[in-house]
Amino acid sequence: MPLLVDPALPQGTLRDAAQPRLATNDGLVLRPWKGSDAAMVQTAFACPDIQRWHVRRLDTLEEASEWAGQWADRWDTETAASWAVVDGDDQPLGQVGLRNISLAEGSAGLSYWVTPEARGQAIAARSVDALSAWAFGLIGFNRLNIQHSTANTASCRVAERTGYKHEGTLRQAIKHTDGWHDWHVHGRLYTDT
Numbered sequence: 001m002p003l004l005v006d007p008a009l010p011q012g013t014l015r016d017a018a019q020p021r022l023a024t025n026d027g028l029v030l031r032p033w034k035g036s037d038a039a040m041v042q043t044a045f046a047c048p049d050i051q052r053w054h055v056r057r058l059d060t061l062e063e064a065s066e067w068a069g070q071w072a073d074r075w076d077t078e079t080a081a082s083w084a085v086v087d088g089d090d091q092p093l094g095q096v097g098l099r100n101i102s103l104a105e106g107s108a109g110l111s112y113w114v115t116p117e118a119r120g121q122a123i124a125a126r127s128v129d130a131l132s133a134w135a136f137g138l139i140g141f142n143r144l145n146i147q148h149s150t151a152n153t154a155s156c157r158v159a160e161r162t163g164y165k166h167e168g169t170l171r172q173a174i175k176h177t178d179g180w181h182d183w184h185v186h187g188r189l190y191t192d193t
Contacts, residue, residue, distance in 0.1 A: 007103055007104040007106075008103065008104060008105055008106025008107075008140070008141075008142050009103040009104075009106050009139070009140060009141070010103065011078070011103060012078075013078065013103055013139060013140075014075055014078045014081065014101070014103075014139075015075065015076045015077070015078055019032045019071075019072075019075050019081060019083075020134070022083065022130045022131065022134050023130065024126045024127065024129065024130045025130075026126065027087070027088055028085055028086070028087065028093070028123065028126055028127060028130070029085075029086050029087075029088075029090075030083035030084070030085055030086075030096060030127060030130055030131060031083060031084055031086055031090075032071065032072070032075075032083065032084070033068040033069070033071050033082060033083075033084050034068070034084070035065060035068060035069065037068050037084055037092050038061055038064040038065040038067075038068050039061060039064070040091075040092045040115075041058065041064040041065075041067055041068050041092075042058050042060070042061055042063070042064035043115070044092075044094075044095075044113065044115050045057050045058040045064070045067075046058075047115070047116050049116070050113050051177075052176060052177065053113070053148070053149065053152050053155065053176075054111075054113060055175075055176055055177065071097075078101055078103060079100075079101055080097065080098060080099050080100070080101060081097055081098045081101070082095055082096070082097035082098075082111075083095070083096050083097060083127075083131070085114070085123060085127045092115075093114060093115055093117075093118035093123050094112065094113055094114035094115055094118060094123050094124065094127065095111070095112060095113050096110070096111070096112045096124070096127040096128060096130075096131050097110070097111050097112070097131075098110065098111075098131070098135065098144075099111050105142070105143070106140065106141050106142035106143065106190075107141065107142060107143040107144065107145070108135070108141060108144055108145070109144070109145045109146070109147060110128060110131065110132075110144055110145065110146050112124045112127060112128060112155075112158065122161075124154075124158045125158050125161045125162050128146075128158060128162045128164075129162055132144060132162065132163075132188065136190045140190070141190065142189065142190050143187060143188070143189050143190070144164070144187070144188050145164075145185060145186065145187050145188075146158070146159040146164045146185075146186040146187075147170075147173075147174075147183050147184065147185050147186070148183065148184055149174060149176060149181035149182070149183060149184075150169060150181065150182045150183065150184050151181060156184060156186075159184070159186035160186075162188075163188055163192060164186035164187060164188045165186060165187060165188065165192075166184060166185075166186050167185045167186060167187050168184075168185050169182050169183065169184055169185070170182065170183040170185060
C-alpha cells in the first residue's frame with residue numbers, strides 16, 4: 001500500500017554516520033557513552049530524584065554497563081540516542097538524549113538528567129540547547145518534545161528555558177512509583193529556531 005507522503009527523514013539518517021560529539025558554547029561536550037562510564041551511571045541512578053523521574057534504578061555495575069552499552073544498538077536501529085554530558089576532563093555530569101525517534105515524522109522526545117553534584121549550573125538546559133541545535137540544524141528534525149510529570153518542576157524550568165513551549169497536559173499519562181501523574185507536553189519546531 002503506497003504512502004501518500006514521503007518520510008520527513010530517510011532511513012539511515014542516523015545509523016549511516018557515527019554518533020557525533022557535540023559541544024555547547026561554554027565548554028560542555030556531549031559524547032557517546034563508554035563502558036568506563038558504568039560506575040558513574042550506577043552512582044547517578046542511586047539518586048532518589050533520578051530514580052523518581054526515570055522510574056528505574058541500577059543495582060549492579062553490570063546493570064549500569066548494560067545501560068551505557070545499549071545506546072550503540074539503539075543508534076543503529078534509529079529508535080533512540082543518548083549522550084553523556086561531560087566536562088573538560090571527560091567526566092560525565094549527566095545525560096541528554098532522544099527517545100521515541102520517528103524518522104517518518106521527523107520527531108523525537110528529549111530526556112535529560114544531571115548528577116546531584118553538578119546541579120545548579122544549567123547543565124541540562126545547556127545540553128538540551130546543543131542537542132536541539134544539532135537535531136534541527138544538521139539532521140533536519142521537524143519537531144522535538146519534552147514530556148514530564150507536572151510535579152517535576154525542575155524539568156519544566158529546563159523546557160521553558162530552552163524554548164520548548166508548554167502545549168498542554170495529558171491526564172494520568174505516566175506511572176511513577178507513587179502512582180499516576182499528569183504529564184506536561186512541551187514542544188519545539190524546526191521553524192521555532
